[in-house]
Amino acid sequence: MRIALLLALAALFVAFPLAFPWLAFVFTLVISKGFAALGVAVLLRAGLISIGHALFYSLGAYTVAYLSRGAGVTDLILQLAGAVAVSSLVGLIIGLFMVRYRGIFFAMLNLAVSMVFFTLLSKLYALTGGTDGVRIGTPTLFGTTIERDTLESILLYGGLVLAFGVGYLVHRYLKSPMGEALPAVETNEIRLEYLGIAVPRVLLAAYVASAGLAGLGGAMYGLLVGHVSPELAYWTISGQLVLVAVLGGIGGVVGPFVGAFFLEIIRSFAVIYFDNIWNLIIGAGLLIVIFFLPRGLYGLIERATQRGPRR
Amino acid sequence: MDIIIPLLVDGLAAASLIFFIAVGLTLVFSVLRVLNVAHGSFYSIGAYVAVSIGGWAASAGLSPWLSFPILLISAALVAALLGPFIEATFIRYTYGKPEALQILVTFALFLIFEDLQKLVFGVQAHYQDAAMQVLGVSEIGGIIYLNYQLLLIALAVVVVVSLRLLMRHTRLGKLILAVVADPEVSVTLGINARQVYSIAFTIGVFLAALGGALATPTSGVAPGLGAEAIVLGFAVAAIGGLGQIEGAALAAVIVGLSRVIAIYYAPAFEPVMPYLVMLVVLLVRPYGLFGTAQARRI
Numbered sequence: 001m002r003i004a005l006l007l008a009l010a011a012l013f014v015a016f017p018l019a020f021p022w023l024a025f026v027f028t029l030v031i032s033k034g035f036a037a038l039g040v041a042v043l044l045r046a047g048l049i050s051i052g053h054a055l056f057y058s059l060g061a062y063t064v065a066y067l068s069r070g071a072g073v074t075d076l077i078l079q080l081a082g083a084v085a086v087s088s089l090v091g092l093i094i095g096l097f098m099v100r101y102r103g104i105f106f107a108m109l110n111l112a113v114s115m116v117f118f119t120l121l122s123k124l125y126a127l128t129g130g131t132d133g134v135r136i137g138t139p140t141l142f143g144t145t146i147e148r149d150t151l152e153s154i155l156l157y158g159g160l161v162l163a164f165g166v167g168y169l170v171h172r173y174l175k176s177p178m179g180e181a182l183p184a185v186e187t188n189e190i191r192l193e194y195l196g197i198a199v200p201r202v203l204l205a206a207y208v209a210s211a212g213l214a215g216l217g218g219a220m221y222g223l224l225v226g227h228v229s230p231e232l233a234y235w236t237i238s239g240q241l242v243l244v245a246v247l248g249g250i251g252g253v254v255g256p257f258v259g260a261f262f263l264e265i266i267r268s269f270a271v272i273y274f275d276n277i278w279n280l281i282i283g284a285g286l287l288i289v290i291f292f293l294p295r296g297l298y299g300l301i302e303r304a305t306q307r308g309p310r311r
Numbered sequence: 312m313d314i315i316i317p318l319l320v321d322g323l324a325a326a327s328l329i330f331f332i333a334v335g336l337t338l339v340f341s342v343l344r345v346l347n348v349a350h351g352s353f354y355s356i357g358a359y360v361a362v363s364i365g366g367w368a369a370s371a372g373l374s375p376w377l378s379f380p381i382l383l384i385s386a387a388l389v390a391a392l393l394g395p396f397i398e399a400t401f402i403r404y405t406y407g408k409p410e411a412l413q414i415l416v417t418f419a420l421f422l423i424f425e426d427l428q429k430l431v432f433g434v435q436a437h438y439q440d441a442a443m444q445v446l447g448v449s450e451i452g453g454i455i456y457l458n459y460q461l462l463l464i465a466l467a468v469v470v471v472v473s474l475r476l477l478m479r480h481t482r483l484g485k486l487i488l489a490v491v492a493d494p495e496v497s498v499t500l501g502i503n504a505r506q507v508y509s510i511a512f513t514i515g516v517f518l519a520a521l522g523g524a525l526a527t528p529t530s531g532v533a534p535g536l537g538a539e540a541i542v543l544g545f546a547v548a549a550i551g552g553l554g555q556i557e558g559a560a561l562a563a564v565i566v567g568l569s570r571v572i573a574i575y576y577a578p579a580f581e582p583v584m585p586y587l588v589m590l591v592v593l594l595v596r597p598y599g600l601f602g603t604a605q606a607r608r609i
């Protein structure tokens with residue numbers, strides 16, 4: 001049943017942009033946000049809420065910008081790999097500090113660090129182009145130059161394949177002992193320590209993974225839009241990522257992508273009709289999901305497809 | 312040596328503004344055990360309301376001395392309208408829930424307020440400095456200071472002392488302390504815990520709005536103020552130890568002085584000073600200067 005659902009989602013992602021070309025951009029954005037939200041969701045499973053993952057999201061995009069302009073690395077695959085590596089490394093450094101904190105302190109320290117990063121991005125003009133941001137050129141693929149249109153197709157269909165691959169890896173990670181320890185951290189951390197599991201190590205692995213995922217999403221975003229500015233590191237973006245994760249449901253790997261899909265579709269219309277109340281819509285959406293759909297949209301879909309008693 | 316006194320005065324003035332942001336946050340946390348992210352919104356709403364009423368008073372030709380009651384009235388107005396309402400509609404349902412959920416709910420409220428403010432007050436910056444102008448300046452040791460800054464320092468001291476008096480020497484304070492110590496026993500003893508929560512939350516909103524209102528004569532108000540306020544307020548509250556009012560006061564002084572010193576010696580680092588102080592303090596004392604470790608269930 002679940003596999004059928006996944007295939008249906010994949011078919012949707014392939015079929016719609018063919019019929020409506022403007023949707024290709026939106027759907028690629030969905031995949032990019034989905035990766036980042038999946039990162040947030042991994043931490044949410046441990047009861048840790050990060051209102052600062054825009055840091056890693058923007059870091060991914062800035063890494064791509066720096067690689068293509070400063071370092072002359074134009075290959076798409078290398079750029080993506082570089083973005084994941086850099087954001088994972090920064091995630092490791094920040095994570096060493098973060099895993100000591102829980103609840104409020106974790107949330108607000110992430111927010112504080114991302115605000116510092118946002119300030120640095122805006123102020124260090126020589127390095128980051130200040131608030132103007134940096135342009136990201138069209139990359140090459142295996143040494144051949146590609147057109148803008150081709151890039152968009154590659155990002156959409158390649159991104160879809162990547163989403164399945166990475167999604168499977170994250171799924172395996174969540175089912176592994178390290179991943180299964182995450183919900184246990186939320187339930188009872190001390191008991192876990194008594195069982196001989198090093199909680200900081202479990203959380204550090206999750207933090208690095210989530211930073212890498214957010215970096216991957218950000219790199220895709222940067223390549224798709226062709227430009228990156230400090231706004232991408234602002235706390236409203238972090239808020240969106242949290243919303244996407246909660247909206248889709250943190251139970252599985254698919255949830256954040258479903259959440260991103262709904263958010264971007266709503267956004268496509270919101271931009272036309274109510275551009276200036278976008279944060280209001282996100283906030284209201286969050287409240288509705290928290291109070292009425294605790295398992296998220298994916299939980300709703302799951303319930304509809306799972307006939308018979310729940311396990 | 313000549314530099315010390317001006318740095319101290321500027322630092323203390325900055326500290327008192329920072330203190331007003333943090334004190335309500337820490338008070339609400341100490342009673343409700345909820346970290347209210349929407350606190351930053353109440354701060355900026357207080358600022359907007361004060362600027363709006365102040366602007367109206369100025370255009371109506373009222374005496375500039377009326378700016379001071381206006382600052383107070385604006386804060387009281389925001390607290391009376393929003394405090395009990397928000398507590399009863401949203402905050403109440405998060406008591407005793409996981410911290411992640413509380414943060415999500417109050418963060419959602421913060422996002423909603425952010426756009427509501429833009430819709431109501433527009434996106435341009437507002438200024439209303441009648442209160443600062445009317446007080447003039449004074450000279451200490453050959454350096455000119457704004458009297459308004461000195462007033463802020465005095466007001467911060469007044470707030471610390473009156474909160475202490477309220478908590479330790481009034482009936483309401485004793486009710487609050489009883490509910491903090493043990494909500495269930497307080498309820499069985501006939502204390503209306505819901506009302507106590509509502510009052511404590513409203514006091515927190517009042518302090519936030521007052522902080523916002525008091526900041527407007529020197530710095531005005533523009534979109535994004537709420538986010539800066541909540542992050543800074545949390546940093547200060549965390550340095551002092553969440554829920555510790557005196558701790559927040561000491562932390563505000565440390566952060567205020569560190570910012571002023573940074574402005575003097577290394578201006579580029581000024582915006583990150585509060586977070587650097589927070590990182591250092593939390594590395595050494597994970598629960599803040601005055602905070603105590605909470606027992607975790609086994």
